[in-house]
Amino acid sequence: MVCFEKEPTKDEEEEFEKIEKVGGPRVNEYSGLSEKLGPHEKIQMMSTFKIKDKDKSIIALTNKRLIVYNSEKTKLLGKRRRFEDIRLEDILDIQVEERKGFDIMRITTKEQKMKMITTEGRGVKISGHIRDLQDKIQQDPVEQLERIGAEREKGNISDEEYEEKKKELMDRI
Numbered sequence: 001m002v003c004f005e006k007e008p009t010k011d012e013e014e015e016f017e018k019i020e021k022v023g024g025p026r027v028n029e030y031s032g033l034s035e036k037l038g039p040h041e042k043i044q045m046m047s048t049f050k051i052k053d054k055d056k057s058i059i060a061l062t063n064k065r066l067i068v069y070n071s072e073k074t075k076l077l078g079k080r081r082r083f084e085d086i087r088l089e090d091i092l093d094i095q096v097e098e099r100k101g102f103d104i105m106r107i108t109t110k111e112q113k114m115k116m117i118t119t120e121g122r123g124v125k126i127s128g129h130i131r132d133l134q135d136k137i138q139q140d141p142v143e144q145l146e147r148i149g150a151e152r153e154k155g156n157i158s159d160e161e162y163e164e165k166k167k168e169l170m171d172r173i
Helices: 010-018 027-034 122-139 141-154 159-172
Strands: 020-022 043-052 055-062 065-070 083-087 091-098 102-109 113-119
Touching (some): 010 027, 020 122, 027 043, 043 113, 043 122, 055 113, 055 122, 113 122, 122 141, 141 159
Parallel strands (some): 020 043
Antiparallel strands (some): 043 055, 055 065, 065 083, 102 113
16 A cells, blocks of 8 residues: 555546556556646656565656655665655656666756666656656746746745746747
């Protein structure tokens, strides 16, 4: 049992049928994750990987971020954090090393480098989805405008920086 699993509603069951599934994600994992998403955020793809009976990793890709859940049983690639929450625009590079029986994905962000394991052949598929979503984010000025507004509200950028970026984005609309 994963800590965020919950009994799905009928709507969540229908939504789960529409997303791309890689591996064996379950609807109760989907419904538990989907209630933790932000406004205008939807799960696009889910993947699972089991190393041993009680060691499971779940990768959920939304239209805004990559969420990784790791159980704490096995530390195959060194110490793992229980949850990773990575905004798609923070991902600078993704490399996939294909091995017999599994793939190793190396993700580089502005703050960290991380490794994760997926079932053989799935790393390329997942990284392709991430790149496709990154392209869509970079091309959609309305979403970028929403994001910089949120960053201004958090105090991460100044009003002047917000206005400058807003002008650039409005010129693209």
